Amino acid sequence: MSKNLTKREEDYSKWYNELVVKADLAENSGVRGCMVIKPYGYAIWEKMQAELDRMFKETGHSNAYFPLFVPKSMFEAEEKNAEGFAKECAIVTHYRLKNDPDKPGKLMVDPNAKLEEELIVRPTSEAIIWSTYKNWVQSYRDLPLLINQWANVVRWEMRTRLFLRTAEFLWQEGHTAHATKAEAIEESEKMMHVYADFAENFMAIPVIKGLKTETERFAGAEETYCIEALMQDGKALQAGTSHFLGQNFAKAFDVKFANQEGKQEHVWGTSWGVSTRLMGALVMTHSDDNGLVLPPNLAPTQVVIVPIFKTDEEFDSISIVASDLVAQFKRLGISVKFDNRTTQKPGFKFAEWELKGVPVRIAIGPKDLENGTFEIARRDTLTKEVIAKDGAVNYISDLLEQIQRDLFNRALDFRNTHVTEVNSFEEFKDVLENKAGFISAHWDGTPETEEKIKDLTKATIRCIPLDQKDEEGICVFSGNKSAGRVLFAKAY
Amino acid sequence: MSKNLTKREEDYSKWYNELVVKADLAENSGVRGCMVIKPYGYAIWEKMQAELDRMFKETGHSNAYFPLFVPKSMFEAEEKNAEGFAKECAIVTHYRLKNDPDKPGKLMVDPNAKLEEELIVRPTSEAIIWSTYKNWVQSYRDLPLLINQWANVVRWEMRTRLFLRTAEFLWQEGHTAHATKAEAIEESEKMMHVYADFAENFMAIPVIKGLKTETERFAGAEETYCIEALMQDGKALQAGTSHFLGQNFAKAFDVKFANQEGKQEHVWGTSWGVSTRLMGALVMTHSDDNGLVLPPNLAPTQVVIVPIFKTDEEFDSISIVASDLVAQFKRLGISVKFDNRTTQKPGFKFAEWELKGVPVRIAIGPKDLENGTFEIARRDTLTKEVIAKDGAVNYISDLLEQIQRDLFNRALDFRNTHVTEVNSFEEFKDVLENKAGFISAHWDGTPETEEKIKDLTKATIRCIPLDQKDEEGICVFSGNKSAGRVLFAKAY
Known part of the structure; x- marks a missing residue:
């Protein structure tokens, strides 16, 4: 057992990469951007799955399974969602290989086996699931649909890192359908709380609950709730998201129900997910220069x-x-x-x-x-x-x-000492440079300011915290009016 | 609740298709050949998974996860395996969509985002896993590797049926590596017994354990062990297979270890799997004209x-x-x-x-x-x-x-009364036509005879049963010498 682990303060990123491999959690595979989750890492993921699955079932959800592939015409039906994922999706175009006549023993794609319609490997399953829900919902009696899926998804990321950003990853995705807007919003909020409960009580990771800004919102959602954690290097990590989808997917896939008065209405939706990314959060929250530190609730x-x-x-x-x-x-x-x-x-x-x-x-x-x-x-x-x-x-x-x-209290202390209120852009940049962590600052509410701050500092708005005092103020960047503070950070 | 279920004796196949949908087990999706497993069906699958997973862990196996995609060059490394699956695999060729300039609101495959090397969506994972094992095995101390994966796989079948044959299906695939041939054979046999135990004691489905003929063997295996069940219509269904891979994949991927004397040897392998196909077997073994009949051990x-x-x-x-x-x-x-x-x-x-x-x-x-x-x-x-x-x-x-x-005893009685010994090809055809079930007949051991019988009758050799008396005889088709009886049947 040669440890030779890089120290965190030397190179945090290198420390992480080495630790994930040396502790037998995961490794890069021979497939670009895809990882192998090794037995020890998978055993931790199984413990996470078991607990989350229990929590989902306790809140009334059932598991189901939907296809890996999404035909292109189905994929593009909800335009914002399609636009959001189009640039990073793996596409199946053929269904057969044949012997390569020029290279004995080698195979080639059979040009005669081209699909009539391309299939997208799911980057997320709203499209395929809402196209199915159309047939499952006729009346208010069929609602709510409270369904979860454990699955693999693919997003063709150009720069990948074990667990944190991989071309294929494992996750769960909940997809629910409701008769009213209020009920769908309640569901989105409930699942954010379930995620926070799991993160804090099982992973021992304190999280901040909040709303994403329009820019950071899930493509196709009306509102994205999130839980944000802080890693030891002062960078934030989005640990889970829960989306209120409004009627966007119901309209794109024509999912309607007859209400109690017999009138046709579009269904209201939510979706919510956490992924193997949580493994990265677990490692980066607790571990040290000697290796992994696992909370007892998740230790195999x-x-x-x-x-x-x-x-x-x-x-x-x-x-x-x-x-x-x-x-x-x-x-x-x-x-x-x-x-x-x-x-x-x-x-x-x-x-x-x-x-x-x-x-x-x-x-x-x-x-x-x-x-x-x-x-x-x-x-x-x-x-x-x-x-x-x-x-x-x-x-x-x-x-x-x-x-x-x-472990939880130590992480909470660290997090609490790394939320800094700033009141000028100079202060903002200074804290970001010298202390990192979350920066609580006034923002004028425009995507333009958000974008400019990101360009200048690489910090993004992690969330508009749900739990904060009312406080009007002046945007640290534009000097315009602000309705309240938001949390900025550099993020994974 | 309108049942209107077709009766089994009217049309067994239609009865099955209707029942799977009406009992909320699964339905066809908007994606060719892919099914949606509905919550009630998935709940049964989860019970199967939990029990199998427990049995795998009790026999020393750990779960892990390997990539969905297999680069073409890796896929073709074990030639027989590649040849066996080349004609039915989904191929990813591009990694990005873009707006279609000719059709506003529509997307098209971006021709500038062509992959350098095509990726095969795994039809089975021997190639990707053995390419990984190469780095995990150096010495006899690293062996055995006893690993299982729960995953989705894709085989581009032209004629699909819910659960029985779908383009995408869920399964588990065990992949083990051993220092000796004897140990690998022992593992293959052990897992066949685990499958039989599960089928009989949890699914209440009696099975016959046996070996596949060369023709029916897994592509890339030296020997395939199987469990074969009999459905109510007298057709057989392969319920699980366990393969002794010899050193085929170790040689294709250069997986060697230093033995106790320090000499380099190729590793010996096995793989074994059962899939959501078992759901089909469950339905077709016990259910009746009023609907599903579930064994208590698997009823949600x-x-x-x-x-x-x-x-x-x-x-x-x-x-x-x-x-x-x-x-x-x-x-x-x-x-x-x-x-x-x-x-x-x-x-x-x-x-x-x-x-x-x-x-x-x-x-x-x-x-x-x-x-x-x-x-x-x-x-x-x-x-x-x-x-x-x-x-x-x-x-x-x-x-x-x-x-x-x-339930088990009723299925066993049915199965036992549907194994018929025949001693001529006339008798063979007569039983197949009028009684169906397994036909126990002498066969000369050649693929040619096997092929001819299949062409003439659609019956295949389901297995060479492990448990049978020594009996030399005369092949019912060719009249040549036979070393023992084998079981023929029409099969799903």
Whole structure:
């Protein structure tokens, strides 16, 4: 196990890329911009999926599955949505390969197998789903439709980074249809809250809930709600979005229902999603120069037991104690691993589990057997303590909860000290340059000002926070009137 | 709820197509050959996934995720595999749309966004996965690799049918790498047994384990193990396959390891998969002219409670009893639904839940409240009985297990009476025409004979059963020597 991990303060971006690969989360594949999610990374994603899926079902949603491909004519039906994704979509044009007559053993696209209509590999599924909803909705009794899909999507990004921006990624996309505007807005807001709950209580990542500006809004939405997180390098990361679609897709796909008075109306829609991008947020919020730091709620292995021994007898005695511990942890639903490899030394194992972010490590040596103790180490604080064998399992069970809370509070402290109010553009640029984080500033509400600030500073409006005091003011850039502060940041 | 389901004996194929749609399992989409899996169908698939996933993990496998796309040069590396799938693959050639200058509001493929190398949408993932394994394997210590992927795949089929044959389908594909031939064969066999266990104990579908002939083998495999099921119309359905890949992919992608003596060797491989096709098998094995019949182990709702009432007071009294029942069922982990809709009559509800295959229905009316009884109905036998309220939940819990067993035994009886030994080609054709099912016949072992029989009768060799007595004989077609009987059938 050679760690040789670049330090965060040396090169944060390099640290991230190296860590994702060295901790066995993911790696680049032989396909441009597409990643391989390795078993350890996928195990974390599975834990995220299981919890999100539970939350979606608890809020009344069912899963379904819709086609990967969207015919071009269907794709272009909602014009703003089509325009938003047209520049980055993979297009299937043929359905057969044949032997290349000029190159023995090689294949070529068969020109006689051209599709009549091109198929777009879904970058998002509103078009295909609303074209289906048309047949599912006739009356107000058919509403609401509360459906979620776990799927892969493709966006042909030119500059990709593991988890954060990949040509193919995994996500869930909720697509709901409602009889009234109010109900659809309520749904969009509800799912934003579900995402925030998940981010804070499972990922231990504090988030700010807000609205996107028109410029940053989802293509085809009337309003985009979002949760925004702050990474350790002071850059923001959009962790989830929930869109109020108005009647845009219902109109594009002619989805109408008869209301209680028998009158035909267009349906109101929402869509909402989070993706494997959350894996990037998880790594960048908690991890350190020694490797991953995983919150206990998402760690595939919560506790690892490493035996310290010189002789076979010692190993056998430790194994008996360790097996008993394993059984006790399992009864509490705590995932535990006894690292009984004889091919590796304890120091190697310590470094490996540190790199992989296992929250609690237990070391057991001959002295511990004599004294009835264990040495335990917290991954998040890198602190060690010796505890009594009796009651150790309950102690560690509590400790895991403590670690989960501590990780959240530490991230929250960092975030809170990185929201800076500024009242001039000089101050804006100074904070952005020297402190980063979120900048709370007055903005005149125009896309023009937003665009100019972006061009000059690379900072974008991350959101108009939902939870803030009323305060009129003067735009830091234009000097025009502002209805309230918004949060700017450089972002992933 | 208008059922109007075609009867099986009238038109089995039409019955199936109608049932899949009417029972809300799936429907055709606006994309050629691709289906929409509706929430009720997806809920069954989720139960299958959960159980299979548990079985894979119990046998030491981990999940991971590999790219959707396979570059053409990678796709063609294993020649037999490439040849086998080349004629039915969707090909991405471009990565951008642009506004069509001739048609305002329409998009066209941007000819300037042609990919340097075409990307094949995975029909199966051996190529992309083995190209990755190359970097994961250096030494015997890195083996075995035991990995599974849940994913969508695309095979451009010309004639499609919901679940049975669709252009896109969902599946799992296991891909393992081993140090020795024996270990890889053991893995292939183990996974065939896992599939058989799942089919029999969860789907209540008896299967025959066997080997495919060379003609029917997976493209790129040395040996294909399979489980074959029999549908009610006497046609066979391949329910799962497990392939011993030899060193074919290791050689194509140069995947070598240093053995314990430090010598470089090629790795041995397996792959194995089951798909949403199993949904088709489930429907066609158990269902009847009234609709779906679901085995309790896979039914999203195992018990439904329908109140029979005229007045609000009756409804309220029944609701109290029903709510108590719901709570009791939930404590036992039995999924239950109280159908308290006031918009539909009991008869409508009975027909609806019958169509959807809920294993047990409880009806509660005012008389039942007086007498301390319930009327229960079994979906599989369409029989009713009145039982005492006291102990009802335990009674029904046992009944669900009984139904699961009965469904399996009924399917097993049917299958067993539809395996016919024949000793001449006349007899072969006669049985195929008049009785269908599996035909156990001697075959001379040549692809030529296999091909001729297929041309003449449409029957193929489903498998060389693993479990059969030694018996030399004479091929029913050629009259040449045969080493043993094989199973022929017309198949889905």
